[in-house]
């Protein structure tokens with residue numbers, strides 16, 4: 164085992180998610196020689212992914228560790244020694260055999276992603292309830308369960324939580340989690356190695372198959388064909404399928420109609436951006452989990468200013484924790500304002516009333532001046548009400564300020580718009596889709 168590579172992995176552990184580290188970097192084997200470091204990838208797909216996504220970062224860390232530039236050569240193959248785990252791998256993850264890293268691992272679930280660590284709010288209540296039901300009654304409650312919504316909102320977390328709970332109820336339950344890129348990668352590898360039978364067997368022999376980000380299948384016809392058959396086989400034998408997608412699957416271009424139709428057989432649940440209270444609660448929960456002392460005022464400050472998604476919120480917390488640790492200072496609101504000044508400014512710019520008006524007008528294909536006019540035709544009134552509601556939910560402006568920005572309307576008009584749209588979101592799937600799409604665009 165190369166000591167340099169081990170230390171590099173340790174360093175990268177702080178920068179990359181456990182999932183990325185375990186999926187892409189842990190399967191690499193390393194050998195140090197007089198020319199630098201040679202990294203062996205188990206297959207060309209892994210090699211290309213590492214080269215494209217991580218090589219630069221690896222080289223930077225190696226140079227820091229070695230105190231001079233370190234040449235890295237990547238190739239497909241294996242060295243005689245396998246890299247040791249850098250830290251506790253997920254409890255359920257078995258050590259990877261050197262010869263088979265192309266194969267996704269059973270039970271490679273992140274043990275931190277549980278229902279206990281998931282903070283429930285209005286935006287994710289239904290998704291959490293559905294995931295819990297599926298975990299308690301796999302293959303029978305809803306099959307498939309599809310969680311969709313914007314980035315960083317907790318879809319992967321819920322998916323792992325369901326898998327972890329299934330395994331808690333039944334430790335023999337075979338749960339296979341993988342990202343759709345890994346499914347594609349494994350399939351390409353199997354096609355190359357003429358081992359499609361093994362590929363099929365591997366995916367069809369599980370009790371639950373969890374695939375993340377299936378929008379990645381779009382336009383990949385062979386993959387969709389194979390996934391379609393896998394889906395049917397699992398569905399027929401009542402094995403659970405859980406999928407996530409970054410939008411409602413019917414909106415994903417280049418996804419075969421028959422696959423879209425299959426995805427609709429079970430339950431599709433939207434995960435929406437959390438509201439202010441949920442954001443603050445998530446932040447406090449994450450701080451507690453990481454052992455970072457953060458009081459409610461700081462949580463409220465960040466929750467108020469960072470509305471995009473939970474990943475960004477968590478990123479801000481990590482930055483604060485690292486800086487506070489480095490300077491030996493407590494995390495106060497002043498410290499947070501100072502440390503995150505640029506980040507908070509970026510978020511403040513992101514969602515403004517003019518921005519909401521412009522994007523809503525474009526989305527509904529109406530002119531901005533008509534959206535702000537006094538005209539009450541339905542084709543303008545509904546987009547206007549949606550834009551007002553978005554302004555209420557995504558900015559800190561008061562009802563009178565919003566009314567003023569929408570052609571000098573009264574605050575009661577804005578209040579009525581918010582009530583109406585909230586009701587429609589619950590009852591009208593078309594308006595719900597418009598709403599979710601606009602939220603994604605604006606917070607995206």
Ligand SMILES: Nc1ncnc2c1ncn2[C@@H]1O[C@H](COP(=O)(O)OP(=O)(O)OP(=O)(O)O)[C@@H](O)[C@H]1O
Pocket residue numbers: 280281282283287312313314315316317318319320321376407409445448473474477
């Ligand atoms: N309600 C929540 N409670 C606790 N943590 C949450 C919640 N929602 C999201 N998170 C955290 O936010 C981070 C991002 O979540 P996750 O990776 O599940 O997002 P995602 O919706 O799958 O995003 P992507 O589509 O980009 O993969 C994770 O660390 C997750 O634990």
